[in-house]
Amino acid sequence: AHPGPTALAIVGGENGAGLVVNATAKALPAGYRPGYDAARGIGRVAAMIRSTRYQGETAAACLARLGPAGIAEAYRQAQTEKRK
Numbered sequence: 001a002h003p004g005p006t007a008l009a010i011v012g013g014e015n016g017a018g019l020v021v022n023a024t025a026k027a028l029p030a031g032y033r034p035g036y037d038a039a040r041g042i043g044r045v046a047a048m049i050r051s052t053r054y055q056g057e058t059a060a061a062c063l064a065r066l067g068p069a070g071i072a073e074a075y076r077q078a079q080t081e082k083r084k
Contacts, residue, residue: 007063008045008071010038017041019075021068030072041075048074 009020011029017038018029033041048071053062063071 030068031076
C-alpha cells in the first residue's frame with residue numbers, strides 16, 4: 001500500500017469499495033459502491049476528468065479543482081444510473 005496521501009485510492013470495507021480522495025488509504029472514504037462495481041465508478045470519474053479538464057491541466061490538478069465532493073458524486077452516480 002502507498003503510505004502517503006494520493007489523489008485517489010480505492011479501499012475495501014464492510015460498506016463495499018470506498019473512494020478516498022486527496023488523502024491516505026486510512027482516511028474516511030468520500031463515497032462507497034459495491035466492491036464488484038468499483039470499476040464502473042472509477043470509469044465515471046475518469047469520464048468526468050476527460051470532460052472537465054482544461055487544456056494543459058494535469059489530471060491531478062483537475063481532481064484538486066473538482067474537490068472530494070464532486071469526485072465522490074461521480075463515483076456514486078454510476079451506481080444510481082445502473083439502478084434506473
